[in-house]
Amino acid sequence: MEESKSVMFPKSLHEAWKLYHDGKESSCYISGGTWLRTQWEANPEGTAKQLICVDCLPGLQTISTSSDDGETMVTIGAAATLSQCLESPVIGESFSGFITACRNIAAPAIRNQATVGGNILTAAGDTIPSLLVIDAQLHWFNGTDIESQPLSDWLRERENDGANEEERILVSVTIPVKKQEKKGTAFSFYTKVGRREAFIPSVVTVAGTGMLTIEGTLADVALAAGGGTTVPGRLPDVEALLHRARFSPELLKKVHEKIMTDYSPPPDPFAGVYYKKTVAANVIIGELYRLQEQQSDDKGGVGYAVRS
Ligand SMILES: Cc1cc2nc3c(=O)[nH]c(=O)nc-3n(C[C@H](O)[C@H](O)[C@H](O)COP(=O)(O)OP(=O)(O)OC[C@H]3O[C@@H](n4cnc5c(N)ncnc54)[C@H](O)[C@@H]3O)c2cc1C
Structure with missing residues (x-):
């Protein structure tokens, strides 16, 4: 017979923290529950007995903007749903890669429940590459204070220390809004590759941002x-190769080689390491090639053919 679970609805971050730590061995934070349910289906015995709902905590569902010293920040509450993000004008205007990522996760019914925080906390969610390239910062409740950490640092920690569950509560994600530059045209892309178009975990996701200068x-x-x-x-080393560079077949070849060396995904039962590296490298080169074509069209010139 399936063991019963208790679902707790704390009213504050402090209460949620206390509930979690009082029953730590058998507790788990939950937001939309859409990722957790896939884990329970796969391993019913591994299910936590006490679920602590953090998506109803005050302020965690809000999306807002603020300005400080001429810099605009967008704050996304950890419990904002993917649907909320898709409907937010400020996110739509400023972070097109992140919007594409949200739109390509599951179906509307799941996106109405699935939260940004939950997606990040899986450490493999499809929004993460799009958030990494726009320098997202995470803000955690650590039992007493709110502490901030770049998303990239947290992911590095998870990679090195993956077995340890995150004990802090993710409160929000902040993203700086880049100013419109006069010295060029900003670009942004996000591509998700799966074994079929929808309802399948991704094999590779890539995201990029940058500028084509005048x-x-x-x-x-x-x-x-x-x-x-x-x-x-x-x-980072691929980014360095591209910085201040002009498009050329040699550059794209070097970039392809560097991605093949630097990107090191683990294998899974359906896709080997070489396959994943090649897909990531080809997709990024494809995006750069498209940019180069666009640049050539703008100048009325001719693009290069790329062989990789
Ligand atoms: C049919 C289906 C399709 C899916 N397709 C995709 C897909 O294409 N791409 C993709 O990335 N995901 C996919 N998912 C997984 C899932 O829907 C998303 O990752 C979602 O964003 C997770 O958010 P959630 O709020 O449901 O997280 P939950 O399931 O509630 O939690 C996920 C993890 O985060 C922790 N957590 C949640 N909130 C907090 C918080 N505030 N602080 C600390 N810890 C917290 C939980 O303890 C848990 O470990 C799919 C799921 C289903 C059922």
């Missing part, structure tokens, strides 16, 4: 890759 060079390029069970990460 001098015809690339600037401020940020790239991230993940997908499946891979803990997503930035590709």
Whole structure:
């Protein structure tokens, strides 16, 4: 017979923290429950007995903007749903890659429940690459204070210390809004590759942002890759290769080679390491090639053919 679970509805972060730590061995925070339910289906014995709902905590569902010293920040409450993000004008205007990521997760019924915080906490959610390239910061409740941490640092910690469950409560995610630059055109892309178009875990997800300057060079390029069970990460050495570079077949070849070296996803039963590396490299090169074509069209020139 299935063991019964208790579901707790704390009224504050302090209460949620206390409930979790009082019954730590058998407790688990829950938001939309859409990821947790897939874990329970796969391993009913591993289910926590006490579920502590954090999605109803005051303020955790809010999406807001603030300005400080000329810099605008968007704050997404950890319990904001993916649907809420899709409907938010400020997110739609500023973070198109993140919007594409949200739109490509599951179906509307799931997106109405699934939260941004829950997606991040899985450490492999499909929104993560899109958040990495826009320098998202996480804000945690640690039992007494709110502490901040770049998403990239937290992911690195998870990768090294994966067995330890996160004990803090994710409260919000903040993202800086980049100012419109006069010196070029901003670009952003997000691509999710799965074994079929929808309702399937991703094999590879890549995201990128940057600028094409009026001098015809690339600037401020940020790239991230993940997908499946891979803990997503930035590709700093690939970004460095592209910084201030001009498009050329040699550049794209070098970038492809560097992604093949630097991106190291684990294998899974359906896709090997080489396959995942190749998909990530080809998708990023495809996006860069598209940008180059766009640049050539703008100038009335001819694009290069790429072989990789
Ligand atoms: C049919 C289906 C399709 C799906 N497709 C995709 C997909 O394409 N891509 C994808 O990325 N995911 C997918 N998912 C998984 C899931 O829907 C998403 O990852 C979702 O965003 C998880 O959010 P949630 O609020 O439901 O998280 P939950 O299931 O509530 O929690 C996920 C994890 O986060 C922890 N947690 C939640 N909130 C907090 C908090 N505030 N502080 C600390 N810990 C917290 C929980 O303890 C748990 O470990 C799918 C799920 C289903 C059922």
